[in-house]
Amino acid sequence: MADERVGLDGLKDALRDGAAAAAAVAATPGVVSPEGAPQREPQRDAMGRAYATGRRKNAVARVWVKAGSGRITVNGRQLETYFPRPVLRMVINQPFVVTATMGQFDVVCTVKGGGLSGQAGALRHGLSHAMSRWDPTLRPSLKAQGFLTRDSRVVERKKYGRRKARRSFQFSKR
Structure with missing residues (x-):
């Protein structure tokens, strides 16, 4: 006892x-x-950059963000030459539009895997994370739009004995 x-x-x-x-x-x-919520601190490296990884489908984007004039470089090329379709450029610029920071950040990124649409989605995801690490006050607006959530939808694999992922061969009764 x-x-x-x-x-x-x-x-x-x-x-x-x-x-x-x-x-x-x-x-x-x-x-x-x-308010009682924990205050996040900016996460920047020695060169003043914030880093994040974005993913979408099979594409992976490594993104570095720093204060600058608004240049976006993808795999060593300008945004307009790497993503020629305006819709893809609009998807990439959505985090800047939502946070009203258009032209305030220089972005350098490398993208691998997938197609152009998946790469644009991965770049948007990584850019949103990097911006929230650069300035944590941007996080609520990015989270409200769903840019910090990874879109987990991927192409379904082809199954054995089927023509495609779900399509079966045509049934013949006789």
Whole structure:
């Protein structure tokens, strides 16, 4: 019985210490916002860039964002030459339009895999994550539009004994 009381007292002390640690963290400026939500800090490297990876279908985009004049470079080429279709450029520019930061960031990215549509979606996903890491105040507007969520839809694989993924051979009764 005495051992149980020591264990309970130790548990009470640990809880009290944990509450004191939580109060110390809450009192630290810049860690918790006045609303009670945790305040995120910008994640930038030594060269002042924020990095993120975006994915869509089979495409993977590695994106670096830094303050600049609005240039977007994809695999060493300008955006207009890599993505000639205006719809794909519109998809890529959506995070800038939503956050009203058009022309404020220079973007350098490398894209691999998939087709142009998947690459544009991967670039938008990575760009949104990189922008939210550069300036965490942009995160709520990007999240509200769904740009931080990976679109997990991929092409269904072809199954054995079928013509396509789901299409079967034509049935013949005779």
